[in-house]
Amino acid sequence: MTESGIPGASGGALPNAVRIVEVGPRDGLQNERAVVPLAAKLSLIESLVAAGLGTVEAGSFVSPRWVPQMADTDRVVTHFRSSDAVEMPVLVPNLRGLELAKAAGARTVAVFAAATVLFSRANLNASRAESLARFAEVTAAARASGMRVRGYVSCAVHCPYEGWVEPGKAAELAASLADMGCYEVSMCDTTGAASPGRALAMARAAIAAVPIDRIAVHFHDTFGQALVNTLACLELGISVVDSSVSGLGGCPYSPGAAGNLATEDLVYMLDGLGIATGIDLDALVKAGAEISDVLGRKPISRAGLALATRLSASSEVKDHLSN
Template identity: 65%
Template sequence: MSIAHTIRVVEVGPRDGLQNEASIVPVAARIALIRLLIDAGLKTVEAGSFVSPRWVPQMAGTDRVLAGLDPDGDVALPVLVPNLKGLEAARAAGAETVAVFAAATESFSRANLNADRATAMGRFAEVIAAAMAGGARVRGYVSCAVHCPYEGWVAPDAAADLAARLVELGCYEVSLCDTTGQGTPERAEAMISAALARVPAARLAVHFHDTGGRALDNTERAIEQGITTVDSAIAGLGGCPYSPGAAGNLATEKLVARLTALGFDTGIDLSALGRARDFIRRELGRTH
């Protein structure tokens, strides 16, 4: 299999990263962070989510974040929406790209979506259909694609089937997430191979957490299989809710540095990316 020379990096720090941080970053700082990320060359940056602030106070004010941004036409700012109410709020705020996430296991779905998988998928089908009818694009996420904190290792076909279903419903892209960061290159390869049997590589992305310190190795294995889109979070934002004190999301600056060393083109300026990293570290009061 030929390996693409260009890798697209999707920045998830302002949403997936910050929503798992203990500190609440003000709207103005979130806007400034996203501007720095765009200035560094990132073309897709998750801007926030339209979930109840009672459940995720870190994401309150996402409508004001979007209002404070005026990106070029080639920059996408996806926002997570959990249901039709969230979609309505996102569209009212001007969101042109929304995201939904489904769980590969029953236990994780019940714990995080408060619904069994069948009920949750019915809800997502409504959201995707309504979003597309209104002219919005939809990105899908498959959480626990490799490992579940409640059920252990996940069968590759379970993640693949869910990814295929999301594509059938209309998602332009589905990101396969190693939510707990327990994945190994071998398990990642098995999961991706199963997904590729159902979904074209161009419609898939990978999203590795670095809890086990293997995110970069897992990413390389995914690229070797033909994946060309990788999620990451500036400064490794997010921690890991299942392993206190452990590293969370794959850090964008580490990903871009590795990809550059391997000869891939990302279109991202590492120096500018460093400024974004330093900015959010200061906002969070981190010294390293």
């Protein structure tokens, strides 16, 4: 992306446009206690696409014994397989998952590697070296089949078991995924513990190891820092950001981790900065409110709540004036 020349808080120039990767249907819903009905998942994705999201994580082909919320991913992918309007990555942990993704008609898959040994053991039941060898096989097989592969580095800033992560360690892992053929690598603050200084250190190391146009950032909001961390990284020139509608999310292997950066909050900030996203914020807010209703709670997104309240009040005033 070219730079807009808009000065950021620290003097860096912000990009003209940001591509948002919506992770709510996978990273968000996988952490729900109750399984969300298939019809609700399909409606959510349709609403997100209608709002202008061009990349939406559709689900994951992991064992339903471990993540029952994703057991119907094949049906989600099959439902959208004829659509060329949006890219829908699906998580695959191994070759078996890749075969299931291919059978369902997926065109893009994602692999997750952890920056720390203990998180890798907890999340992937493998050492870092073992997981990288596994993902190298998956990536090679996927690309041989004409599929695109996105990579994720979990615990790129902090690990729930090992504490703060050396930025160079996370960057080295990102480079390994890029060298395998991942078209893009998302650096994930899995525990949401980062603040801007640590976020910047992680991002600087990542873009020193991998071309900046192949780096994305993915912040959780445990300490309320996700939005400011994202802005700090945008000032470095990063222009791809993962987020989740209504702030859905968490991590089953990271105790206490809160949801992802809310897509509504991100779009509201970017709109205010004059940075293009191609997303209709009102339609996005509606999508967030609808899935929150399904889950039986209010949206976590601050912007989503404020805008929904404003839109409801405006509608009531119009109805009153027309009577």
